[in-house]
Amino acid sequence: MVDILIFVYENFFDSGIYPSNSTLQTRLFAAGFNEKEVNLTLDWFDHLDKLSVAAETNQELNTTIRCLHAQEQEKISASIWGFLLFLEQNNIISPSQREWVLSSIMSLDINEIDLERVKLITLMILWRQGQSSETLLLEELLHENEFLLH
Template sequence: MIDILVYLFENYQPDACPAPTVLAKKLTAAGFEADDITAALAWLEGLTGGEQADMSVPAEGSLRVFADVELERLSVEARGFLAFLEQNGAIDAQLRETIIERAMALPGNSVSVDRLKVIVLAVIWRRQVAIDALILEELLAEDEDDDESSSDDTQHILLN
């Protein structure tokens, strides 16, 4: 599923992405498996539905406390990377919450930094958020210290 998100980021503008049925056909033609396509489209649909417009703006100096399930699924490095993005103005609190929600919606037990970077790219791509070139470069960079189970193919795609 992560490979599909990377493929969409690399090949489509968010406002020019085809309808889900057309996109599913294009992804099948590109060689992706039907189960992965279904999962990726459902994940993207969750992103579209998860606007969280009613979230109040946190008070100045407030701190995000992660729930136990988030602590279990998001690696220390992934949580640190989220803090880095927010502290550098790349994302705001509302976008951070959307990213966390989408990370928790991924299948699997753990979300590594590399997987989180793809999630961040997908969220900013879908929401058409302007992002600094240096932050974008960091999102596209491979994390050499990440020993999680992200595939070499995904890392290769991210670097090209």
């Protein structure tokens, strides 16, 4: 899924417009991504849309303290957790968006994830939700290490 997110970022982010799922699906298949990965990614984007609607009515997360579960601690390094807390404390992401990032990380089929991939996932979440001012700052952070595959 991360490779598809990189592709989406490199091909669509600068336009500021998110393509429809059918357009995106066609482009991803044309780029050589397999059907299973494409469908998982499109499902992930659809899930983000549903969570966005639910979060608008749920303010409970704004007043809670979040600790990582043991399984999350195995996958999420202290630097990644610190980065997410930094974004949240500086109002770049909301507590709900933090949870979406954490959920996305945990759903990846890898043991550990690096900070650059977390930045990309966070950027995709903000972009999908139309939060352009926040995505500009995160994009700046993303390009600090120029990790994108070329």
